[in-house]
Amino acid sequence: MKAASHTTRKTKRTRMKKTEVLHYALLVTMAFIVLAPLFMLVLTSFKYQVVIMSREPVWFFTPTLNNYKKIVLEENFLRHLFSSVMVGLLSTALTLFVSGWAAYAIARMRFRGRGLMANTTLIVRMVPPAVLAVPIVAMWQAWERRLYTGANSFFLAGLNQAYLNWINSTAICTSNSYWLESVCPLLNGGLADGRLGLILFYSALNLPFTIWLLVGFIQQIPVELEEAAIVDGATLFQVFRKVLFPLMKNGYAVAAIFTFRIAWNEFLLALILTSRTSYTLPVKTTLFIRESGVQWGLITAMGTLILIPPMLLTFFAARQIIQGMTAGAVKG
Numbered sequence: 001m002k003a004a005s006h007t008t009r010k011t012k013r014t015r016m017k018k019t020e021v022l023h024y025a026l027l028v029t030m031a032f033i034v035l036a037p038l039f040m041l042v043l044t045s046f047k048y049q050v051v052i053m054s055r056e057p058v059w060f061f062t063p064t065l066n067n068y069k070k071i072v073l074e075e076n077f078l079r080h081l082f083s084s085v086m087v088g089l090l091s092t093a094l095t096l097f098v099s100g101w102a103a104y105a106i107a108r109m110r111f112r113g114r115g116l117m118a119n120t121t122l123i124v125r126m127v128p129p130a131v132l133a134v135p136i137v138a139m140w141q142a143w144e145r146r147l148y149t150g151a152n153s154f155f156l157a158g159l160n161q162a163y164l165n166w167i168n169s170t171a172i173c174t175s176n177s178y179w180l181e182s183v184c185p186l187l188n189g190g191l192a193d194g195r196l197g198l199i200l201f202y203s204a205l206n207l208p209f210t211i212w213l214l215v216g217f218i219q220q221i222p223v224e225l226e227e228a229a230i231v232d233g234a235t236l237f238q239v240f241r242k243v244l245f246p247l248m249k250n251g252y253a254v255a256a257i258f259t260f261r262i263a264w265n266e267f268l269l270a271l272i273l274t275s276r277t278s279y280t281l282p283v284k285t286t287l288f289i290r291e292s293g294v295q296w297g298l299i300t301a302m303g304t305l306i307l308i309p310p311m312l313l314t315f316f317a318a319r320q321i322i323q324g325m326t327a328g329a330v331k332g
Helices: 002-045 066-074 077-108 114-119 121-126 129-148 154-169 178-187 194-220 223-231 236-265 268-273 281-286 296-316 318-326
Strands: none
Touching: 002 296, 066 077, 066 296, 077 194, 077 236, 077 281, 121 194, 129 194, 129 268, 194 236, 194 268, 223 236, 236 296, 268 281, 281 296
């Protein structure tokens, strides 16, 4: 009996070891699939164009920073960086503000169509942005026509002109500073600036997911906390700001990273709605495909620079992302 029991335990340990080996082998394979392209991206950005175009792959070479220097000093990198940051941050802020209140209404209030709205929130997010490109362009062109030529656009045209006169007279557009000269073209587009449309459309595209995500966080928070605050005389806004928001901050962190990443990396709508002076970084990268050839060194260097902000954001917010899975729990 002892020999049989020992054999059974040994067989179980052998099976567990095989399972662990397969588990780690799968993890290593998946990590390689993810990290190998990133390694090649960064490695290629330090190569000369001649080395990149060689027939045989070159693993040992003299690294150079010429690609990065050319991007930063000759390709208006700061201008396009500010454009991407502005679109990403403003669209994220708008999305989080609207989705927070919408999620609260769905989770706590009772109204006709609430269940249908809650169950169909993600349907809009399933629509590919490419499908929406044509109607979005038509809507934005209609806005521009109304702004400049419409019969009822006198107020909007006056407001737009007042803004342009003000921004062009500030130190941002009158200074000889290199930094301010890069910022001025980003702000003097007026109400017809395509980045305004990008901010609105990115917010609309990201709202379904963020609402669905935040509804789950709100439902985990005991409603008794809100009722106690209301009994103490708090308004609905105070309840949301002082009671719900501190318990939902991990959920907001997850939603913010998701929203910012989409706005930071999106290409098609940014290509359609922006101009050469206001391109975001992904659109600017495609301009390195020229008649003289593909500038792989510049493309990979730009890709590496584009990669840094989302990675840093995810790295520093990793704890909030993990804690977000249990946000709203009440400790006894």
